[in-house]
Amino acid sequence: MHLYDGRIIDHKRLNADCYRLTVAAPPIAQAARPGQFLHVRCGATYDPLLRRPISINTVNRKNGSVTMLYRVIGRGTALLAQKKVGEQVNVLGPLGQPFTFDPSYRKVALVAGGLGLAPLYFLLQELNIDDLVFFQGARSASEILLTHNIKQLAKELYLATDDGSAGFKGTVVELFVNQLAFQNFDIVYAAGPQPMLRALCLELKRNHIKGQVSLEERMGCGVGACLCCNVKIGRGNSWVYKRVCADGPVFDAEEVYWDDSANNG
Amino acid sequence: MHLYDGRIIDHKRLNADCYRLTVAAPPIAQAARPGQFLHVRCGATYDPLLRRPISINTVNRKNGSVTMLYRVIGRGTALLAQKKVGEQVNVLGPLGQPFTFDPSYRKVALVAGGLGLAPLYFLLQELNIDDLVFFQGARSASEILLTHNIKQLAKELYLATDDGSAGFKGTVVELFVNQLAFQNFDIVYAAGPQPMLRALCLELKRNHIKGQVSLEERMGCGVGACLCCNVKIGRGNSWVYKRVCADGPVFDAEEVYWDDSANNG
C-alpha cells in the first residue's frame, strides 16, 4: 500500500459520463492485483472531504502507470473529471483483497455490469487461461466499453443492454443464465451494481457454481481502520460484519449475506 | 451591481506572491468607479466558503474587461491563483462607494501601501488633473509595481521600501510627511494596510489636510446585508458602525475612528 502523488499521463472521456484516467504510480503498478482498488483524493480542499474508491482497471508495469475507469456520479467524480494531464492526483493503494485463482479452474466466466467492467478487465489480462467467456452488460450500446481489447483476450464476449441497442436485450445476469444451459463454468468472477450481484449470487447458488464477487459500500478510511464499509458475510443464518475495503472488496459469492432475501438459509 | 461569470482573459504572476487578473465582464467594466471592489468567488465548492473582496485595479471599457491585482494570502487567493486563462470566475460588483473628487481640488496626492496600489492606480487613470503626486510604498523593490504606467500619468512618483531596496528607506507615510514640507495637497487619497492608514490619518489631521482612505474589514455578503464588515465612523467621541462594503470602503480620513488612539477627540 502506497500513498502516492501520481502525475496524470492520460485522461479521456469515453462516453457521456465515463472517463479513463491513467496515473504514473510505479510502486502501485508493481503491486496491484486484479480486484484491488485505489482510494482517490478527487479534490484538494475539505469539500468534498473523503477519498473515493475506484477499481484498478489495468496497469502498465513497464512505464509504472495505473489506469482507472470511472463514471461521474456526484461531486467527487465531477471534480476528478476536471483534472488535466500533467496535474497530480493523490492515490492510496493498491487496497483490498484481489480475486483469487485456483490452477484447477479450466473454464471461467467473467460477468461485468456497468463499470464492474473495470476490475474484470484487469483480471482478464492477468488470467492466463484459454477457455474464458466474458459477459458485459450496460444500459445501452454507448456504455459498452473495451470490446476490442476484450475480444483479443477472451474466447467469447457476450453483450447485454437494457435497451437492446447492443447484444442481448435484458440484464447481463439473464444473459449469463441463458448460457448456463450450454456451458459449465468452474468459477465465475463478477462485479457490478448491487442488484445485479444479488441476482447473480442467487443463480450461482442455485446452480452450485463457485463465484467471486466484488462488492461496493460507502467508505471512510479505505484501509480497514474505521469499520464504516462493513457488509454481512456468512453462511446459513450466521453472519459477521466484514470490511469491504480490507477483507474485500472480493468475497466468495456464497458468503455474501443478502438481508432482503430468503436465500441465505 | 452585477453577478457575473467572467471569462479570464489574462492572468499573470507579477512577483513572488502577487498576480494580475483580467476578467471579461462588460457590465461591470462600464459601471466601475475607482475605489470600488469586486466580491470574488475563488473556488467552486464550500471550501473556502466566502467570496473575497478585491479592488478594481483598472477597467477596459472598450473590450469590457476588469483587472484586479491581488496577493496570495491564504486559501482563497491561493485557489484564485490556480485559475487559468479561459476559465470562468464569478464576480459580484462593482461594490461600495468610490473615491469622490471635487473640481476645486488642484493638487492631489495618492498614497499607496502595498496592494493599496490597486484602487489608487484606477483613480489615477480616471482623475484628469495635472498636479498629481503618487507615493508608493512596499516591503522591497520586487514589490513595487506599475511604476512605468504611473509615471505616464502622475507628475511625480515617489517610492518607499521597508528595506531601502528602492527609493526612500522607510514607510510611505514617512515619505509623504517629508514631502509635506515642500508641497501642499488639497486632498490625499490613500489605500493600504490598516497601520499605514492609521498613521496617515493622524498626519492628515495634524496637518489639516483632507483625505479619503479605503478601509478593509472581513466581509460576509459584500452588499450591505449582513453587518459583518462594520467599522467605527464618527467625529470626536461619537461614532457609529458603518459597513465597509456598502458605506465604504472609501471614507473621509477624518471620520475614521481609531479605537486604540487618543486622536479622535
Added chain:
Amino acid sequence: MTVRTMVDVAGIKMKNPVTTAAGTFGNGEEYARYVNIHDLGALCVKTLTLEPHHGNPPPRIAETPGGILNAVGLQNPGIDYFLEHNLPWLLRHNIPVIVSIAGSTVEEYALLAAKLTPDTGIAGVEVNISCPNVKAGGIAFGSNAEMAADVISAVRQNTSLPVIAKLSPNVTDIKSIALSVCGAGADAVSLINTVLGLAIDPYRRKPVLANIFGGLSGPAIKPIALRAVWQVYEAVEVPIIGMGGITTALDAIEFILAGATAVAVGTTNFINPRAASEIITGIYNYLQECHIPDIKNLIGAAHRQEVV
C-alpha cells in the same frame, strides 16, 4: 405537470416554502437586484430590539471549514425605526413579512410584541430566544425550557399575529424546548439558530472574533440542523421552518423530508445572492421531475418510509 408549492405556516400563507433567515438578508433592499423579492415565499428581517443596538466590535466574522462564525451582536436601529423606515418598502412587495424580535428581559419581549399588531401589515413574529437573559445572569433564554416558555407566553399575550419561536441548537434536548414553547403558545417553530463556536488565530494567538465566541452557520451545520428538524417534527404538531446550511434546492428538500413545512436561506445568500430564487425554481423542478403534485406530500415524508 403542474405542481403546487404553496404552504401555510400557522396562518402565514407562503406561495412557496422559501423564506430568508433573519440577519442574512438585511431588509431585502440589498438583495432586491438579485432576487425578485415578490418571488419569495416570505421574508424574515434582521432581529430587532426595543432600542437601537451598536452590535459587537469587529472582526465580526471568521471563515471556518464549510461555514462561518459571526458575532454581529444584534446590531439594529430599533423596532420603531424599522416600522417607520424599512417596513413600508417591504410591504410593497406583496409577500408575507416576518419580523424577528429579541429582548434581554421578558418585559422587553412583551413590549416588542405589543408593537406588532396585525394592522402593521406584518404577517408573523419570529421570536429569537438565543439571546442572553440579563436577569438570569446571561444564560440564553433558548437554552432553558422554562425561560423559553416565559418569553413565548409574554409575546403570545401581546400580539395576535402568528408567533414563531426560533430555537437554538445549543441544547441537550431540543425536543423539550420545542414542546415547552408550543405549550406556551407558539404557533410554529423555526430552527436552527447558529451553533456556538470559536476560531483562534494561531499566529496572533487569540480568538479571531473580537467577541471571542461566534455563531456557526453555513453548510457545515446542515447535518445538525436536519437532525434538529427531524427530532422536533417527532415531538410537536406545529409547522417547522427549517434552516441551517441550505445551499441548493436538494438541501431544501432534505429539510422538508425531515419535517419542515418551510425553509429559510441564510449564509448562502452571501455566497450566491441569487440562491433564494434558484432554490425556489429548483424545488419546483424537483417536484416535476419526481412527479410529486404537491410539496405538502413531502413534509416529513422521510419519517414515514420504512428505513431498510
Added chain:
Amino acid sequence: MTVRTMVDVAGIKMKNPVTTAAGTFGNGEEYARYVNIHDLGALCVKTLTLEPHHGNPPPRIAETPGGILNAVGLQNPGIDYFLEHNLPWLLRHNIPVIVSIAGSTVEEYALLAAKLTPDTGIAGVEVNISCPNVKAGGIAFGSNAEMAADVISAVRQNTSLPVIAKLSPNVTDIKSIALSVCGAGADAVSLINTVLGLAIDPYRRKPVLANIFGGLSGPAIKPIALRAVWQVYEAVEVPIIGMGGITTALDAIEFILAGATAVAVGTTNFINPRAASEIITGIYNYLQECHIPDIKNLIGAAHRQEVV
C-alpha cells in the same frame, strides 16, 4: 533552536501532544505503514465493550459539507479479545496506549475498568460516555451531569490507571458536565465526541444512514470543538485532550491555545493517512518558527492575552 514538545496528561507522558481519536485509527496496525507508530505521543484505540458488538447495519457513513456522519455503532471484538490479541502488538511500540471503554450500564463500566490494571501495560483509560444508558431509557450518559459522574466514579473505583472522561458536545452546558466528571474523579477530560447529525437522501427520500442519526466529525465541527475546549479550560483544572476536525498542525495549535494539553487526530486520518505524523512535525516547526521553547507555554495562551 531546540524546542520541547513533551506533555503530561494526568500521568500519561507523551513525547509530543498528538494522539489518535478513538475509533478512527483502528488499533494502529492499519496505519502502521503510513505513520511510525512510535512517533505518536500516544495512541487511543476504538472503544471496547464487555461483549463483542456487531455494530449497526450499513450504510454507516455519509459525507456532509466538510465532515462525515458515522454510525458504526461501537462494533468491536470485546475487551478480552482486545487484551489478548491486539494489545501486545500495540505495547511493542513503546508509546502510551489509551484504551477507550463504553457500557450500557454503570456496572458494565465498572467491570470493564476492573480489567484495566496497570500491569496490562496500558497507560490510561478513556471513558466514552456518549453511549445510551439502557437503564435510564437510552439517554446518553454524557448528556447528564449526574449520570456522567456515576460512570466516572465507577471507573475510578475500579482502576488505578489515569481516567480520562470523553465528553459529548450534545449538551447545553459542557462546563457543568466537565465539573461533574472531575468531581467524580476524572484525571483528565477529552473532547469532543461527535455532534449528533442527520443526512437525508433527497431521491430515496429517507435517511442516508441505516441508523437514521449519525455522529458528525471532521473539519466542519472544528469551531464547535474549539469552543468546548475553551469553555472547559475555564471551568476545570485537569488537562484536556482536544479533538474535532484537526487536519493540520495549525489546527492543533488552535486547540492548544484554547486550552488543550494534547490533541487527537480523527477523521483526518481517513483523508491523509500520514496526517498524525505531519501534524507532529508541523507542531515542532511552528514552535521553532515562532521561537517558543516549550509547547507548554502555549496551553491556554489565547485566554491570557488581552483581546483587542
